[in-house]
Amino acid sequence: MKRKKVTALLAVMAMTATLITGCGSSADTQDTAETPQAAEEASDKESTEAAETSGGAEAVTIWYYWETEGHQVALDQVIQEYNASQDQYEVTAKYVPFADFKKQLSIGASADELPDIAILDSPDHASYVEMGIFEDLTGKFDVSSYYEGTVNSCTVDGKLYGVPFGVNCLALYYNEDMLEAAGCEVPTTWDELKETAKKLTGDNVTGLALCSVQNEEGTFNFVPWLWSTGATSYDIDNENGIRALTFIQGLIEEGVMSKECINWTQGDVMNQFISGNVAMMENGPWQIPTMQAEAPDLNWNVTLIPKDAEYSSVLGGENYAVINGRNVEGALDFLTYATSEEKVKFMMDKFGYISADKTIAENQFEADSPYQPFVEELNYAMPRGPLAEWPSVSDAISLAFNQVITGTATPEEAAAQAQSTIDGIVK
């Protein structure tokens, strides 16, 4: 009987243990849950890695989260060229899914299993600087011609902890045919936007869509509306902040924006747009290659996000960061190579990104290119943070917008609640 008791206890423990070990093992298994081409690349790289150990070159590893095949191929090509150009370092890249990227960096930091270079989402940069895993790069790269916002996103206390990879921002896409059919002009103010969206909304079409999920992706799409009123990310409970929340709430209540947006990622929003279910959307330039490939006959164009008080957009994109205490020399050598004008141009074109280097960006596209409005929008784009506690501030902002969208709070209540959370974080 006693032995039975022991086995029973062991069984229960093993079951409950999956709670904790379950978390751990999923981190490992998701490495293998890569897209096929990434898996292929990984195996290729493994073989080159094996060859390289006998060759004697020092290994430099990169983590990135782009799941788009074109992005992976372009990065890989630059890496291959770099490896062929010298024999001191051998660079390999590893794909970590976006949903897991922050978790993997955190786990890696505490277990001392980090790459040499991380290409990460810019609003998270400050948190990892705070963690102390990034190398101080002040004076090692010339970023004077880069967009100020992008440089700020990797600068903490006046020190440079990263190099901007590429830059993007949000703008308003509109379906030209639908606008023409409804006899609408391209909207430039909130009032015009609402009127246009009303006219465009029909049986199977809603006027406007923007990704409203309750996480960083949602915050990214909300802040242009917030900032356009003159409110800041840290100061919401005032008439400006409330006006932004009321505007979004109004779009939902009048049926010109679907409540489903709270479950739509930016990719989902784009799919709704190219399927013709949505007439206008807020989205970024990285959607352009997919849209051109999937819906070549769709007539669409891009314009600035309509303004309340002033034009506003949000700065997105990735930064390179060098992990300290590892192969810093090798990482710097590769970064110097990858940030040269020629390589930047090559990658930006393949990625559908805008260069973070202002001098390159301004001549990067033809005047009638759909990317050009984004370059213009960049002049109004501001970064989120940089702040180590940004994830918590972001959570408060996306929660407030979700509350008004789902009707669980009035704009006044949502603004007050968000403000009290933010005041608890930023003192």
Next chain:
Amino acid sequence: MFCAAALFSIMPAVKYAAGGWYKVAHGACYTLKGEAFMKKIKKMFRYENVGMLFVLPAFVYMLVFVGYPIIRNIILSFQDVNAGNLVRGTKNFILFDNYLELFQDDVFRTSLFNTLRYTVMCLVFQFVIGFILALFFSKRFTLAKPVRGILLVPWMIPVTVTALMFKLLFATDIGVINYILRSLHLTGKNIEWLTTPGTAMFALVCANIWIGIPFNMILISTGLTTIPKELYESASIDGANRIQTFFSITLPLLKPTIESVLILGFIYTFKVYDLVYVMTSGGPVNSTHMLSTYSYKLSFEMFKYSKGSAVANVLLVILMIVGIFYIKATTAGEEE
């Protein structure tokens, strides 16, 4: 806490092993006569003693892969670890501050309540429906066995796939459920299942009931086969009707099975993660956060590692209590 339980449970084994080694040492030092020494060795390798050695690998495994993470997690929850001091800097012990803060946190309270509500609702429906199906398929009729086998499919499909499927079923404009409701004129306009706090929870519960029915059905079916046919025969000779047989024979004899099914079901349901993560990610407006999803969010999205582990520990303590009931239930039956 868990490790203490492990140590406790393994104590007899440790005592035995230690006793054995003591005997060896004793033998080596004080008995110079080889014969007596060999006897002691032989005694030590007697069947029961060797049996205890077989426990050792499992014990070490549990200690390293279960005990260590749990203890680390408990320590972490008493500290103030965040992005600033995960790698460098001092980790201060703040004892119960994380827990105190959590219990004042609305989202935590919602997720605790949600987890309990979700578990109870799922268990009730899974169990009742599973039970009815088990009774139904215990009758002999054509295709009973293959159909019962097909009913196992929901249990075999990966949870993320089921979650995506239900997310589509419950979608507002394109969802099949709204389409059916509209066709039957049960609702005028589309119901916003996953974007309204109350109905989102309902959708999650539906999805999980669908997953859990086969589990309940199969275990109860197995339990039913262990009830001797003679009992039913003699009952029918005595003139018992079906309801009487069910309450006087089937239910009492199934008691151990029912207890196991409910407790195992509780543990499986309580630690739900993937279903919620894929279907709602805790939304809308945090209304479907569970302890597991909230713990993940705190730790890996907001860099509040200590708070996240405190949430995980609350989950652990609740499951521990259920686990103790499980042991009581399984051993009580044997002692009778």
